[in-house]
Amino acid sequence: MQKHPPLLGIALSLLVAFAMLLLADTGPSINPAQGMVLVGIGVLPWLALTWHQRRQRDARQWQPRAVDREISGLADSFDGLLRVLREEFDGQVGNTQSELAQLRTLLDDAIHKLIDSFTGLEGIARRQHGLMLQLTSQTMGASPGGNAGDAGQISFEKFLDDTSVTLTMFVDNTVENSKFGMQLVGQMEEIGEKMAKINQILNEVEGIASQTNLLALNAAIEAARAGEAGRGFAVVADEVRKLSLRSNEFSTEIRSHMADVNQSVDKAERVIYEISSKDMNFALQSKQNVEGMITRIQQINAAMLAAVGQLSAATDEVEQNVHAAITTLQFQDMATQLVAHAGGRMEIIRSILDGIAAIERQHQADSDRLDRLRSAIREMTDLIERSRHNPVKQVNVDAGDIELF
Amino acid sequence: MAKTILTVDDSASIRQMVSFTLKSAGYEVTEAVDGQDGLDKARARSFDLVFTDQNMPRMDGITLIRSLRALPQYKSTPILMLTTESGEAMKTQGRAAGATGWLVKPFDPARLLEVVKKVIG
Numbered sequence: 147m148q149k150h151p152p153l154l155g156i157a158l159s160l161l162v163a164f165a166m167l168l169l170a171d172t173g174p175s176i177n178p179a180q181g182m183v184l185v186g187i188g189v190l191p192w193l194a195l196t197w198h199q200r201r202q203r204d205a206r207q208w209q210p211r212a213v214d215r216e217i218s219g220l221a222d223s224f225d226g227l228l229r230v231l232r233e234e235f236d237g238q239v240g241n242t243q244s245e246l247a248q249l250r251t252l253l254d255d256a257i258h259k260l261i262d263s264f265t266g267l268e269g270i271a272r273r274q275h276g277l278m279l280q281l282t283s284q285t286m287g288a289s290p291g292g293n294a295g296d297a298g299q300i301s302f303e304k305f306l307d308d309t310s311v312t313l314t315m316f317v318d319n320t321v322e323n324s325k326f327g328m329q330l331v332g333q334m335e336e337i338g339e340k341m342a343k344i345n346q347i348l349n350e351v352e353g354i355a356s357q358t359n360l361l362a363l364n365a366a367i368e369a370a371r372a373g374e375a376g377r378g379f380a381v382v383a384d385e386v387r388k389l390s391l392r393s394n395e396f397s398t399e400i401r402s403h404m405a406d407v408n409q410s411v412d413k414a415e416r417v418i419y420e421i422s423s424k425d426m427n428f429a430l431q432s433k434q435n436v437e438g439m440i441t442r443i444q445q446i447n448a449a450m451l452a453a454v455g456q457l458s459a460a461t462d463e464v465e466q467n468v469h470a471a472i473t474t475l476q477f478q479d480m481a482t483q484l485v486a487h488a489g490g491r492m493e494i495i496r497s498i499l500d501g502i503a504a505i506e507r508q509h510q511a512d513s514d515r516l517d518r519l520r521s522a523i524r525e526m527t528d529l530i531e532r533s534r535h536n537p538v539k540q541v542n543v544d545a546g547d548i549e550l551f
Numbered sequence: 552m553a554k555t556i557l558t559v560d561d562s563a564s565i566r567q568m569v570s571f572t573l574k575s576a577g578y579e580v581t582e583a584v585d586g587q588d589g590l591d592k593a594r595a596r597s598f599d600l601v602f603t604d605q606n607m608p609r610m611d612g613i614t615l616i617r618s619l620r621a622l623p624q625y626k627s628t629p630i631l632m633l634t635t636e637s638g639e640a641m642k643t644q645g646r647a648a649g650a651t652g653w654l655v656k657p658f659d660p661a662r663l664l665e666v667v668k669k670v671i672g
Contacts, residue, residue, distance in 0.1 A: 258567065546656050
């Protein structure tokens with residue numbers, strides 16, 4: 147109908163005219179004027195149809211222009227919105243990147259301080275351990291760099307052994323001397339006993355002298371009774387009596403000396419006994435005391451060694467913990483890379499938006515604008531591809547793998 | 552005489568931690584802030600071992616390894632990658648460039664020292 151409107155209009159008009167002629171045939175006859183009117187009536191639908199079709203055509207010709215205006219308005223609005231969006235997005239991206247940079251700075255600062263703290267802590271633990279070793283080494287007489295578990299300990303043990311040996315020798319000698327003293331006391335007692343026997347013998351001697359004196363006296367009496375004949379015998383008897391008296395005096399003198407000697411021996415015996423018993427008691431007591439001291443020093447030594455061992459273990463633990471902290475603190479490196487990567491992604495998005503917004507509508511046909519957009523996206527492809535590579539795959543801070551080629 | 556080690560990383564905290572770990576074990580450590588800085592310092596003097604990160608400004612780790620291997624004094628020097636990168640493709644690139652080994656961060660100081668002892672004694 148739209149393809150052949152004139153033919154259809156003519157056909158319709160002829161059909162109306164023919165119908166009217168048929169009506170005229172069946173009714174009264176018509177004149178030429180009436181015929182013209184009838185033809186005119188037949189042509190009217192054609193004219194009406196033609197006018198309608200022209201209006202439709204005109205409407206169709208005017209419609210694209212209205213759409214264009216509408217599209218143009220929409221495009222202007224879209225461009226306006228895009229500009230607003232880009233400005234807003236620029237602001238957001240700028241602020242986000244600024245905040246990410248602030249985060250990196252904060253992380254850097256915190257991590258450096260934490261590392262300083264942890265490494266300082268380990269340094270202090272090591273110095274503490276070194277000082278303890280130095281202290282124990284000096285106490286034990288070993289070199290400061292020596293290990294308390296070997297050279298220092300041997301030196302100190304040797305010192306204790308030497309002390310113990312020296313003391314034992316001293317005590318043994320003292321005990322031996324005391325034994326000699328006691329033997330001397332025994333010998334003194336033997337001397338006393340022998341002197342007692344001498345005294346007994348002296349008693350015998352004094353008894354003999356007394357009997358001799360008595361005999362001499364009897365002999366003198368007998369000599370006197372014999373008169374002149376016994377005069378010589380009286381002299382002999384008198385001399386014998388004098389000898390017995392002198393013998394008695396000697397005996398007394400010997401007894402006196404013997405008593406002095408006995409007294410001296412008793413005194414010496416007491417002194418020797420006293421010295422011997424005192425030396426032995428003192429030596430035994432000293433030995434006991436020193437042995438107690440050595441035992442105590444050995445206990446202190448063992449306690450010190452145990453403390454050094456514990457301190458050493460504690461230092462190792464501190465070191466291990468610091469190592470664990472160092473491993474964990476490396477999250478900052480990963481976090482920084484991820485933050486930078488995220489920042490890069492935002493930068494790409496902004497670049498794409500900038501590219502889109504930079505395509506000026508008024509200078510480009512619609513098809514050109516699309517081409518420009520595609521071109522802008524292609525230009526971003528490299529950046530987009532790179533952004534797909536995340537440099538950090540780790541999802542925890544466990545130590546990573548090690549591979550030697 | 553202490554063995555010398557160059558550690559190249561753009562992260563100051565990682566440099567600090569690597570240096571602390573190695574110095575505690577008696578090694579002499581020099582730090583470089585990126586691949587180019589590492590290359591400059593490696594040219595200025597020789598090192599017994601080089602640690603390098605991969606992702607750094609100016610010059611990345613694999614490029615640094617290639618550059619070092621091109622220097623006669625670093626033909627056989629152990630160079631270890633110390634990086635967050637753990638992909639096989641990247642490791643293959645590193646190995647092809649001449650890396651001696653690949654250590655994925657975070658590193659454990661004790662294990663790091665074990666590797667160093669194994670590599671340079």
